[in-house]
Amino acid sequence: MNLLLVEDDLDLGNGVRIALANQGMDVVWVRRLDDALRTLDGGTFDMVLLDLGLPDGDGLDLLFRLRRDRQILPVLVLSARDALTDRLRSLDDGADDYLVKPFALAELLSRVRALARRSYGFNDETIRMRGLALHEPTRGVIVDGEPVELSRCEFDLLALLLKRTGRVVTRRVMEEQVLPGGQANGSNSLEVHISNLRKKIGQGYIRTVRGIGYVIDVQSLVRSTQK
Structure with a gap:
């Protein structure tokens, strides 16, 4: 919040x-x-x-x-x-x-x-971060007061990152815990989901850590054009 x-x-x-x-x-x-x-x-x-x-x-x-x-x-x-x-x-x-x-x-x-x-309208099970709120029981997401529709993978990726705010989540962990069958082996499926997620929730939340994974920082990020 x-x-x-x-x-x-x-x-x-x-x-x-x-x-x-x-x-x-x-x-x-x-x-x-x-x-x-x-x-x-x-x-x-x-x-x-x-x-x-x-x-x-x-x-x-x-x-x-x-x-x-x-x-x-x-x-x-x-x-x-x-x-x-x-x-x-x-x-x-x-x-x-x-x-x-x-x-x-x-x-x-x-x-x-x-x-x-x-x-x-959210209770204590809600995770909040800089205008973004995620409620796991209802799988609801609100950004700046407006509801946002996410796919299953997008929601699960966002929940995983929010629960580890300030800590880098590796590609391997994200693929194994969220993607169907733990897709990897050169697949760009994770990048596609992250890109779609950024478009829906807005820039400034998810930061790419090159060669490692992704992180949501505690402090606001400068607007970027990360892909």
């Missing part, structure tokens, strides 16, 4: 970033309202964690813009404002949840997972 964290407090922001990253989530952390607006315009996110008291403005301005533009991006407000009127205003203005500071990181993680389930 790809998250935008908007929080100006250095200690809190770093703690939240580390806690989320330890759960396999990708986090972009900014500390100002202007930076948050530019980051949202230039990237794709699954959720926003939003502080209200920012150095250059009120986080509610960002929330207002999102809802004005009819964006349904889930927003979890993190704020020291604990008055009922502040919580109600944020929720009425379009926030999906509200967590009062100080909070336990365990509660934050639980609320993030719950909000993801409510927003995207």
Whole structure:
């Protein structure tokens, strides 16, 4: 899951970033309202964690813009404002949840997972990576909020790579575990499936490690023209 964290407090922001990253989530952390607006315009996110008291403005301005533009991006407000009127205003203005500071990181993680389930319909069996979500029980795949139809081999290849995110999966393992009969012996069947998979889920996920195999990196890749 790809998250935008908007929080100006250095200690809190770093703690939240580390806690989320330890759960396999990708986090972009900014500390100002202007930076948050530019980051949202230039990237794709699954959720926003939003502080209200920012150095250059009120986080509610960002929330207002999102809802004005009819964006349904889930927003979890993190704020020291604990008055009922502040919580109600944020929720009425379009926030999906509200967590009062100080909070336990365990509660934050639980609320993030719950909000993801409510927003995207997937449960804890879902594997998420930078706007891509794979749900094995239903063999469903969603990329940037849109369902993607994959063949059996394409789905199994993607699941294998996602389960080993950050680690290279060799050609031999992929052929033996996914392809019918473990096709090899000079066959380019694996390359064909990977090429088709890239076309469907988009570039920037699967990286070729020449002479060895393939990997999905934890961090986003620069757009490429890999075949």
